[in-house]
Amino acid sequence: MAKNAELVSVPADVLAKYEAVIGLEVHVQLLTSTKIFCGCSTRFGDPPNTNVCPVCLGLPGTLPVLNKRAVEMAMRASLALNCTVQEHSRFARKNYFYPDLPKGYQISQYELPLATEGWIETELSGARKRIGITRLHLEEDAAKNLHEGFSESATKGYVDYNRCGTPLAEIVSEPDMRTPEEAYAYLTTLRQILLYTRVSDCNMEEGSLRCDANVSVRLKGAQEFGTKVEVKNLNSFRFLQKAIEYEIERQVGIVESGGRIPQETRLWNQAESYTVAMRSKEKAHDYRYFPEPDLLPVHVSAAWREEVRGALPELPAAKRARFVEQYGVTPDDAKVLTGTATSSVFYEDVVKAGAQPKTAANWMQTELLRHLKESNKEIEESPVKPASFAELIIMVGNGQVTGTVGKKVFATMFETGRAAAEIVAAEGLGAKVADDAIEAAAREVIAKNPDNVAKYKSGNEGVFKFFVGQVMKATRGQANPQAVNDILKKLLS
Numbered sequence: 001m002a003k004n005a006e007l008v009s010v011p012a013d014v015l016a017k018y019e020a021v022i023g024l025e026v027h028v029q030l031l032t033s034t035k036i037f038c039g040c041s042t043r044f045g046d047p048p049n050t051n052v053c054p055v056c057l058g059l060p061g062t063l064p065v066l067n068k069r070a071v072e073m074a075m076r077a078s079l080a081l082n083c084t085v086q087e088h089s090r091f092a093r094k095n096y097f098y099p100d101l102p103k104g105y106q107i108s109q110y111e112l113p114l115a116t117e118g119w120i121e122t123e124l125s126g127a128r129k130r131i132g133i134t135r136l137h138l139e140e141d142a143a144k145n146l147h148e149g150f151s152e153s154a155t156k157g158y159v160d161y162n163r164c165g166t167p168l169a170e171i172v173s174e175p176d177m178r179t180p181e182e183a184y185a186y187l188t189t190l191r192q193i194l195l196y197t198r199v200s201d202c203n204m205e206e207g208s209l210r211c212d213a214n215v216s217v218r219l220k221g222a223q224e225f226g227t228k229v230e231v232k233n234l235n236s237f238r239f240l241q242k243a244i245e246y247e248i249e250r251q252v253g254i255v256e257s258g259g260r261i262p263q264e265t266r267l268w269n270q271a272e273s274y275t276v277a278m279r280s281k282e283k284a285h286d287y288r289y290f291p292e293p294d295l296l297p298v299h300v301s302a303a304w305r306e307e308v309r310g311a312l313p314e315l316p317a318a319k320r321a322r323f324v325e326q327y328g329v330t331p332d333d334a335k336v337l338t339g340t341a342t343s344s345v346f347y348e349d350v351v352k353a354g355a356q357p358k359t360a361a362n363w364m365q366t367e368l369l370r371h372l373k374e375s376n377k378e379i380e381e382s383p384v385k386p387a388s389f390a391e392l393i394i395m396v397g398n399g400q401v402t403g404t405v406g407k408k409v410f411a412t413m414f415e416t417g418r419a420a421a422e423i424v425a426a427e428g429l430g431a432k433v434a435d436d437a438i439e440a441a442a443r444e445v446i447a448k449n450p451d452n453v454a455k456y457k458s459g460n461e462g463v464f465k466f467f468v469g470q471v472m473k474a475t476r477g478q479a480n481p482q483a484v485n486d487i488l489k490k491l492l493s
């Protein structure tokens, strides 16, 4: 049987009759230095089973002690996601047996989660949509099963308990998304907020952000939800989108052929791009939740909550709006500039150093981000620092170098870390076309293009750019653009 046998290819017009209902469950590791119930380090990448103690190994007789910092980080996330932080919440035992869970239960929160009823706003092709967040609760991570890389991997299982007890926030959305693209936009927005608040590094490759999707389909206009299927193992943004696309088509295919969708958990197989049934929900575990007797309920006073709220940084949406307002950049520019907290700080430092805000926005997007991307560097590692970047932008603005030359200077700065003025002086790159040479070139261009002169004089201002371009060409890009502008204006008036 072909592995993809479950996927009945559905014609686009049939697919178009349906809509999907999607909710996401996201687990993020919180950036505490120690685990949630013991003092072991949470550092990633240490040798297996070196960051463990009797508590996180679940040895009999040990007692958990709640890490206050983990609660505080979960509160930060909750408040940034517009949730209500509950004054009283409680840990519960989720009982199940698995080798990565040495106690035989996971300490989680169940009927009284830390925070509820939040929302975030996503933007997709200019349209904004609010996606509800049902709850955010705290829990401990399980250990990691290692299936490969050991001499006896073929016959034995290995477990690394370093991860066991790392604090997690589980963020459950409302089933508010209708397309794979919306799910992608939600996860992107959520991740950006979590990064801005420094709650998690959200590194999907290292497993510090993990996502499961609940997907069902129904005929457009129907009020009732279809049977939902949980899709696990979505280890990247791209997989998330592909897996949901696959799942929608699979479910529509079943419904169209008169079948019934079983409620189940499916696993996304990236190598072969399909989901496969993992377990049926009808036979799901009963986790026998009950309040954790070894921990006191969590009490968050109004004063503590407000202290955490007061320490929140400016969030991405507010920063985007402020950039448009304060610097006069376009919403699209603002989106790029505030992509990460670091890039937004970099941009503001360039402006503070005296660069014209809109010009700085352009230079950052065209030159800086392009060079960073090409050299596979993060903005933190940029060889060109904000002050010297501003110096170059100012030199171009003053006409000390032309835009074209400025770009070359930037490339050298990026390569060598040298200052703009130094490069311009050493390589003789200063704008060096005398005004009378510019004027001569301008006169010649005007003489050769009487039609365009007529157009300009009859009010077609757009044609002015043509003249500037021609003069710059005639002076091989070496003229000061401001001087070219001024001289042309004078001659054409």
Ligand SMILES: [Zn+2]
Binding pocket: 035, 038, 039, 040, 051, 052, 053, 054, 055, 056, 057, 165
């Ligand atoms: Zn420990």
